[in-house]
Amino acid sequence: MNEMQQIGKSPLRKEGPDKVRGSIRYANDDHSAHMLHGALKTSPHAYARIIKIDYSEALKQPGVKAVITGEDFNQNLGLYLCDKPPIAREVVRYYGEVVAAVVASTYRQACKARDLIKVEYEVLKPVLSPVEALAEGAPVIHEHMADYSHIPPIHPEPGTNIANRTRIRKGDIEVGFKNATHIIETEVHIPPGDHVAMEPRIAIAEIKSSGDILITSSTQAPFVVKGLMSTFFKIDPGKLVVKAPLVGGGFGGKAGIQLEGLAYILSKKVGGRTVKLVNSREEDLVTSPGHIGLSAKVKMGADAEGKLTAMDLYYAFNSGGYADYAVNVSRAAAISCTGPYRVDNVSCDSLCVYTNLPFATAYRGFGHIEMGFAIESGMELLAKSLNMDPAMFRRINAIKPGDTTPGQSKLNRSTGDLETCLLRVEALLGGNIGEVIKLDEHRVLTKGISGLWKAPAMPTNTDAGAIVTFNADGSVNVHTGVVEIGQGTKTGLTQIAAEMFKLPLDKIHVELEVNTRISPSDWATAASRGLMMAGVALIEACEDAIAQFKQTASEVLRVPPRDLVVADGRVFVEDEPEHGLSMSQIALGYVYPNGNAIRGQVIGVGKYIAKGLTDIDSLTGEGHPDLEWTLGAEGVEIEVDLRTYHYKINKAVCCIDVGKVVNPEMARGQIIGGMAMGIGYTVFEGFKWNTRGQISNDSLRDYKIMRMTEAPKYEVEFLESPQYDGPFGARGLGEQSVIGMPGAIANALSRVAGNTVSQIPITPERLWKKAQEVKR
Amino acid sequence: MIVIHGLSEALLHVNGEEFPVVLRPGDTLLRVLREQAGVMGPKGGCENGDCGACTVLIEGIPVKSCLVLAVEAIGKKVITVEGLKDTEVQKAYHEMGGFQCGYCTAGFIMNTYALLESHPEADESVKNDWLSSNLCRCTGYEGIQKAVNLAQERIQNNQSIRK
Structure with a gap:
């Protein structure tokens, strides 16, 4: 192949000037005058029976069109497990759950009426942790679990609070621990929290007289919304039109079905009129789902050479009141349960556990950030027990092509080079990861390192499509189903099309809005698979179009198609470049000088579907659910003040093997963004609640995310071991860099405290307490 | 002093244009800009003054338009991101990866613009002070810092050329 002109370069964002x-x-x-507006009445209790809802006063208010409660819709919705009424019926299972909704002419009127709704509750004692939820005699939060429909890969245990259990059994852990000279055990705890995308979730619904249902939504997954709404509301899928304009940050929080179903129910109640439903920030934090929590126990063994011999893992994920994506998050964590290390003997039970906290959906990393924290905490302790350098210990256990995953799926040639990633991170941190450097009387410098990996957890038939059409000047229109959520895929797709046609970027026009009636099907803009899958589909669509250009040119020029090339806006004979036609002459059908026209317009079509994937065995986890693996390593350098245990992350580094980097600057942006989220997750974030399960930090005043002053210096390096079936050798990179941060930060701080820090967020107070425990 | 009871007509001066609006005393400037003037650049992120996505300039001073009543803006010059045309700040944000999803961008740009207008020589600590009033969830702030520095450099160069 000739040297690439567009791939590996960093053109600016297509939509940048508008932003x-x-x-x-x-x-x-x-926003327009014909819209009605919804407002939600939410529960102040974490767990309660609804005795009575009186909305008679609300209905009398000016502008109010309708009030609905759970009784208006006697059916559950769910992504994988149908456990959630769109509005609570009989029971509320978390603080902030919707109990009624009002539609009025203005949002202010709707809010005023909402405040007049009186709800009488019988408050129940909430279950606030997986440990409580799994204890003998714990209240069963979903009494009718046995009646819930679910997809086959999910294994709920009715009569308990376990919404899903995934088992991994590989080798024999008894033998593995027998062969170990060093064994450690530890626990980690992570609270649920939120994505905090800057754009609160929103949906607009309208039912046309024709029966068409129009949904506009801040969604990462318009085709998921279409599919689920069709199933649950028994609507012909063709009648559902879901539009996804640009999304103001997703991070997984907009990947399922969110406000769309409720907006539709409200629109139906008011005769199909357009209803807009927008979360307040407070609702976006607690009423709509956030990220999952985890309580984990890990036991690991290694032999005298430092080779891992066995891992026994127990992950109890805190799903909150409903399951949403959480049942698959816990499954995904099981599939990658050992972290990026070769272990021949593994046992893992990964549970998705109901509690009475806000419920969880997908979140950047999809279970891997939580799992990664547990594994990296264990790896650190084991290295210490072996008296081995923490970076070297990870390196000698780094998983490689030919090794098998916990689910006994063999890693192929497209697997990245973790060993080199670890070496580079060590070098970027200046080596000597295990040392704590004294800066002055009160301050020390400490470092931490972690390995990471992730495979997408998605349906075995995950798909993507691309259509290319042309304009009279020979320029290209690209349609895919990928939503632009800030990740920059539309720019990456522009580069791919430009590379294929050898055209400048300004000749490529990528449609930025997705419309499920026009755009080709695309599973979801999630799991870091957008550019990889839609990119492959686009390459195929471009090849299809190129073949059509050559066919037409071949007829006109009277040369075989194989002698022709397409480049720089022309189709020409390779060794006689002057003998050719412009793309503009062919794009909409070639017209001979006498007026005769042939062939019509060029339309290129391409598609992708995941190949060879299977579900996993319910007893052993054996199977091949993993399409591709992105591996990497991360590290931090932290300055700690020993008087107050306040600390500052000076530097966060990452080396990650993403295959071919399509756009280095934007890829760096994704990696840094993930690192920043991972730092926030570890240092500041997570919900706080009282003994009644009421969330006390349900606003951005109290739910802290990173601000500019808290940002570290970032260093990012890429390795480019090719993904053989990816576009130009690229693979997914959107989520991965979030994963290693909790482990790297906690391990660095544990060294300073002289004690294992195993609970997130690591506040100065918590760190100080940990240090005091060992001083005593 | 302006006294308003119930609904009142008023003129808002936004981006050099006059917008006739009908105000309640409690209407925030953010809601009135978006819902009556159709000026969609300022975004609602928290409507509580925590995120800065709604930042606009009133008489050149950056304010969070969710915390300002529309009546307070009567008779004053309001500038939103739509009122800036190809400024060095906007160019720098685009060139340096100062945003990803773009939802916080209008707020950051307005704040940066006001910062560099009033403190063209701002050092790191002044820049951090100003820009820590806005939240970004995508970038980890690196691209934003680079954009602010580049815009500052260019503005300083332009000024020295003019001198």
């Missing part, structure tokens, strides 16, 4: 001028449009920027 800096305020002319970009998000879902909530669609």
Whole structure:
């Protein structure tokens, strides 16, 4: 192949000029007088029976069109497990759950009426941790679990609070621990929290007289919304039109079905009129789902050479009141349960456990950030027990092509080079990861390192498609089903099309909004698979179009198609470049000088579907659910003040093997963004609740995310071991860099405290307490 | 002093244009800009003054328009991101990866613009002070810091050329 002109370069974002001028449009920027507005009444209790709802006063308020409660819709919704009524019926299972909704002419009227709804509850004692939920005699939060429909890969245990259990059994852990000279055990705890995308979730629904249902939503997954709404509301899928304009940050929080179903129910109640439903920030934090929590126990053994011999893992994920994506998050964590290390003897039970906290959906990393924290905490302790350098210990156990995953799936040639990633991170941190450097009387410098890996957890038939059409000047229109959520896939797709046609970037026009009636099907903009899958589909679509250009040119020029090339806006004979036609002459059908026209317009079509994937065995986890693995390593350098245990992360580093980097600057942006989220997750974030399960930090005043002053210096390096079936050798990179941060930070701080820090967020107070425990 | 009871007509001066609006005393500037003037650049992120996505300039001073009543803006010059045209700040944010999803961008740009107008020589600590009032969830702030530095450098160069 000739040297690539577009791939590996860093053109600016396609939609950038609109974003800096305020002319970009998000879902909530669609505002007009004909719209009605919804407001939600939410529960102040974490667990309660609904005795009575009186909305007679609300109905009398000016502008109010309708009030609905759980009684208006006697059916559950769910992604994988049908456990959630769109509005609570009989029971509320978390603080912030919707108990009623009002539709009025204005949002203010709707809010005023909402405040007049009186709800009488019988408050129950909430279950606030997986440990409590799994204890003997714990209240069963979903009494009718046995009646819930679910997809086959999910294994709920009715009569308990376990919404899903995934088992991994590989080798024989008894033998593994017998062969170990060093064994450690530890626990980690992570609270549930939120994505905090800057755009609160929003949906607009309208039912046309024709029966068409129009949904506009801040969604990462318009085709998931279409599919689920069709199933649950028994609507012909063709009648559902889901539009996804640009999304103001997703991070997994907009990957399922969110406000769309409720907006539809409200619209139906008011005769199909357009209803807009927007979360307040408070609702976005607790009413809509956030990220999962975890309580984990890990036991690991290694032999005298430092080779891992066995891992016995127990992950109790805190799903909150409902399962949503959480049942698959716990499954995904099981599939990768050992972290990126070769272990021949593994046992893992990964549970998705109901509690009475806000419920969880997908979150950047999809179970791997939680699992990664547990594994990296264990790896650190084991290295210490072996008296081995923590970086070297990880390196000698790094998983490689030919090794098998916990589910006994063999890693192929497209697997990245973790060993080199670890070496580079060590070098970027200046080596000597295990040392704590004294800066002055009160301050020390400490470092931490972690390995990471992730495979997408998705249906075995995950798909993507691409259509290319042309304009009279020979320029290209690209349609895919990938939503632009800030990750930059639309720019990456532009580069791919430009590379294929050997055209400048300004000749490629990528449609930024997805419309499920027009765009080709695309599973979801999630699991770091957008560019990889839609990219492959686009390459195929471009090849299809190129073949059509050559066919037409071949007829006109009277040369065989194989002698022709397409480049720089022309189709020409390779060794006689002057003998050719312009793309513009062919794009919409070639017209001979006498007026005769042939062949019509060029339309290129390409598609992708995941190949060879299977579900996993319910007893052993054996199977091949893993399409591709992205591996990497991360590290931090932290300055700690020993008087107050306040600390500052000076430097966060990452080396990650992503295959071919399509756009280095934007890829760096994704990696840094993930690191920042991982730091926030570890240092500041997570819900806080009282003994009644009421969330006390349900606003951005109290739910802290990283601000500019807290940002570290970032260093990012890429390795480019090719993904053989990826576009130009690229694989997914959107989520991975979040994964290693909790482990790296906690391990660095544990060294300073002289004690294992195993609970997130690591506040200065918590760190100080840990240090005091060992001083005593 | 302006006294308003119930609904009142008023003129808002936004980006050099006059917008006739009908105000309640409690309407925030953010809601009125978006829902009545159709000026969609300022975004609602928290409507509580925590995130800064709604930042606009009133008489050149950056304010969170979710914390300002629309009546307070009567008779004053309001500038939103739509009122800036190809400024060095906007160019730098685009060139340096100062955003990903773009939802916080209008707020950051307005704040940066006001910062560099009033403190073209701002050092790191002044820049951090100003820009820590805005939240970004995508970038980890690196691209934003680079954009602010580049814009500052160019503005300083332009000024020295003019001198």
